[in-house]
Amino acid sequence: MTARQKCSRARVALRCGASTFVLVLTGCGGGGGYDESDAKPSADTPTTVMPAAPVPKSAHSPSPTGTADGTAEAEVLKAYGLMWAERTKAYRAASADGTELKRYTAPDVWSAFETDLARMREARTEMRGELRHQPEVTVLAGAEPPAATVKDCVDRSRWQTLDTTTGWRLPTPHGQPVRYAATAKLERVEGHRWTVTEYTAHTTRPCQGLSGR
Template sequence: MTAARVRNPGKRKATARARNCAAVLAGALMALTGCTGGGESSPSPRNPAGKTATSSPARSPRALDEKAAVLSAYRESWNASVSAYAKASSAGTDLRKTTTARALLDIESDLTELRTARQITTGKPTIHPADPEVTVGKFLKATLTDCIDITAWTLVDKTSKKKVRLPSGRLLRYVSTATLEKWGKQWMVTKVTAQEKAC
């Protein structure tokens, strides 16, 4: 996930992303610690994300056409992340097809912590990504804001399947921002940042 993709703001990470949410789940779970994946659909705040001096918002037909591809890649990245957290390993998942750079490093770090703690996740988060903003420079780049709901995403002991106790005050719905870049024909999630902000 993003996780954390899942990193949940507001509490110490139980596992990087998992704790960002709460232990992997806590971290993509980071998302979990601060969050847990329910599924109410509430509008997510738009990400006033950064325009650089060398790039500007693209309002061209091409940029509009890219938005659907950006959202598709983002959702695929999340789906692959959830599969990886469910077994504490990215092996056999499609994670690397749509996730790279810092986003991938964060997830792999969380997975390592999960394996060490002998924990996995069950269920899945609900995401509500807003329309991405596509910018044009030397390459296509996109940013989007999401409202992650981890109410139904649970961190458990791998053997006993018992729930792992997480901070009671963690956010179960939090704001997250993501950056994607187009590499060749494929959009890739390069960074996901959970914010200490409810949504």
């Protein structure tokens, strides 16, 4: 039950399903059956970011910020983490209103997120729970503009889709891994912050980064 959507720009691609994005990319955890404990869940818990693994020095070209690689990596992960937090907030409300998601994404990535949020509103669904992930920088390139690649492992076991009409949590799509891989590309225009220019959720590709956490 996977579908994919590609953004038009060559360097800016957000692949996600249409109606399945709500259940897959955002990661609805939980089982297939309902019981009384499923109805009207309690208040949200915060998104958890696990410590990132160190990046091998061989993955780096000269630092794109003119500082040590460790500082550049920290800046990239901070920007990615801010995007992630705002995206999580938006999917909990099926709306980007009141968030700063647009600030941390390139126009086409922002547009793709907006499209999926609109589908969620049409389907009357919102997300609940905790979406954990463990990002790490795998590439830092000193090109113009400076660029970076982030590899992530997303754990949706505590992240569920709520039908706001009935108040029930929807079951997890059959056959989808609890932990799936994701990749993002970021660029830094001179004098500006790092911005996410591409985000791809590999929702059928399992990952082990959060195993045992």
